Amino acid sequence: MATLDDLRKVVRSCPVIDNHAHNLLLPSKQEAHDLLTATTEAQGDALEDTKTSLSHIRAVRQLRELYNLDDDATWDDLMEKRADILQGDFESFLQRCFTGIHTILMDDGLDDTTVYLYDWHDDFVLDKTFRIVRIETVAADILREMYKEGTLPIGPAIHNDDMCAEAWITFLQAFESSIVTEINDSDVAGFKSVICYRTGLDLKIAGDVQIATNGLEAFQSSYLPNCIQKDFRIESKGLNDSLVISTCRLLSAAAKQDSISKPLQFHTGLGDADIDLLRSDPSYLQPLITAGYLATVYKNVYLDLGEVFPQVSRNGQETILRQCMEVTPISKLLFSTDAHHFGEVYWLALKQFREAFEKVLVDYVENDDLTAEQAIEAAKDIYFNNAKRVYNLTTELPEMESDEQPRRTRAQSNREARIMQAPQPLQLAWKETEPDEKPYDLDVFTKFSKQHSGLKYIYVQWLDYVGTLRARMLPIAAFHRLITNSECIGISRGNTGTLQNDHITSAVTPIGQLYVEPDITTLRLSHSHDPLASATVIGSFCNEDGRRSDCCPRNNLRTLTERFSNDHGIMFLAGFEIEVVFLKQNTEGEYSPWTTNHAWGTFTPEQFGVALPVLAEIAEELTNIGIDVQQFHSESGPGQYEFVLSPLPVVEAIDTLLQARQVVQQIARLHKLRATLHPVPLNAVGSGQHAHISLNSTNLSQQDLEDRELSFFAGVVEQLPALCALLLPNEVSYARVANDMWTSGAWVAWGTQNREVPLRKVKTGRWEIRCLDGFANPYLAISALLAAGLNGVEAKKHMEMKDCTENPARLTEAQRAELGITERMPTSLEESLRHLETAEVLKQFLSPRMIDDYVVMKRAEKQMLDEMDGKERHAWLIERY
Structure with missing residues (x-):
């Protein structure tokens, strides 16, 4: 029989699913935001009064504990300590702030360039972070892009009914297409509307035609005249209503047709200054619910308990919890922090919720309203099980950990090998069984330097994930000393996750070190016009122990070619x-x-x-x-x-x-x-950057080699949609995925001497990869190609697809089917990335972490480029590739 002590243990330690939270600010941006906002919705001049509120006074006391300060520490003392944390080991501090959080469902529509991307937060929670897509942000982004492209009627064009109607249709189609894409994204757990803040919850329900008409009228008369000044914020009654109803309709269709059920959150606020209290009553949503939209997406309406923690006093929190549990079944209550910007808000919200929840549940048990067993189950449901059910998560509630052995986060468990703090420079370690083996062939360097006696500098170069050639310039004496001492060049592990302009992505971690090991065999004199008397050498990444790093594209390629040679004689x-x-x-x-x-x-x-x-x-x-x-x-x-x-x-x-x-x-x-x-x-x-690949062997018969060749390319054909994310790595790359252009072709196919397919067989043993361009990192692209081919060889795949000797675009559907040509090439980078994310075959032979980081970086790169207008984006890419 459970006891009150058992109950207290569960309430204090049960992992939680935070069903409503927001991104953290980058450390460089945190100082510009006032931590006073952690306990209030007040802004501006009203913020100063927060210091006398019960919620703030309580938070100060608790933050002393978080910051390890004395009981008499003032707010200024807290802020001074916080500044030190931001400049110091910020990530260790965040590990503490997120203690006990298993999964975050993150509305990442609150900010953009000033925050970490949603999946960066995976490093600090027990499992992972999913997205909650804010529909108003999706709409604003589309309208902002339409303005950049010149397709949004502004100024006198607002009075042109035809232009406004055409723009409205274009916008609505783009919006609904985006929502459908997000519905099918496995990282999206649900959707959210902040219509309560914008125009109120009193949605006008009508037929589809009337809803579209209302939306167009609001679009033309209310939205367009002021959209630029308001940075495309969506706050026009008919327009906001139409977005919510369109989203509900698409969610309903997904549930019926594809069995994809994803909820829609409505934020109702806490008396914020930018909310109309008279229109924030959730009962206004009753017509929407009875219309059948939400009831199809999920059977019940659920109540989110967030935001009152830490923005209400202790007594107020307990009162709100009691009221919610009195009028709402326990199976419909969801825990959340509504935390944003600061790790401290996550910590305060969970700490205060646990304290209030424990008091309420213990009272219920002592007054015989619940048994201890029922209270324990209530805690597990509100903390975890209800959200798991509502958002269709596959995760399981883990066992409680003892206070002496806190549970490690997923990042700590899965990426432990990535965390290292080695000094620079690194001296390479080598196998004890080969004590005389050296990392560098000094004879090669000595011969090279003698041949080019005037040599003064060495460019040590490597290619990053987004195809940018990086370099360190070393004087010849320093380079000679480096290789004589068996050393490498140390770089931050975080540098592998930055974009071409040092734009930070969530693949960046400030913790750990990588080492660039120059490959002496690649030494090559620079051209005669180089201002330095120099040579270039290509490098690979190695780890602290001197072994190849699996996050290095060049090393992945080296490993695969060795495996083919050693295991298959190819x-x-x-x-x-x-x-x-x-x-x-x-x-x-x-x-x-x-x-x-x-x-x-x-x-x-x-x-x-x-x-x-x-x-x-x-x-x-x-x-x-x-x-x-x-x-x-x-x-x-x-x-x-x-x-x-x-x-x-x-x-x-x-x-x-x-x-x-x-x-x-x-x-x-x-x-x-x-x-x-x-x-x-x-x-x-x-x-393009066409590559000719030939398979050769010194010990296989010609027939055996031909059999393996077909198995190899059967594996490539099978994985081609996923490979495109690496072969065609930019949105503009897909302009070449078209018919009748002699480029990459539009169909997944191969053919002898056929330049309208992505894989041209030149002759037996030699193939041309046509779906590859100069934006790609060729080490990464060819590694993935070989990984797909290796799977084909080891699985002894039979080439089911037939040789296409005609332009597949000119064939009928039946003719293509006869050849086994049934799948189109991806037409966008996002489509390819989704294929790559689920390409388990590739992850068997390549580093999964490398692929995951690559996907993160390409999405961050796309977001950065999408914020430019077309002309700026075009010039930016030309200048870098």
């Missing part, structure tokens, strides 16, 4: 075609093609007089540094040319590709040109 050669467009820039910063009298394989007088001297200079510089150029020629677009490199073992081929591309772009720069790898730099031209 070696790969790869040859790359560098398609590049040369652009000139005017004084306004606009780009135009370098040559225009142009066609594939032509050699016009303009090309002879203008292009040939530069192209020849590039070819000569490549030859002089040991890069073999098989041929170069004009391609089909204005300013477009191609340099074809010789085939090499696959890792060496990519090392050489990077060094060659650098020469091409740097020589072009000296001629005031931009040589870009952008896949669609001009409307008239598209560029």
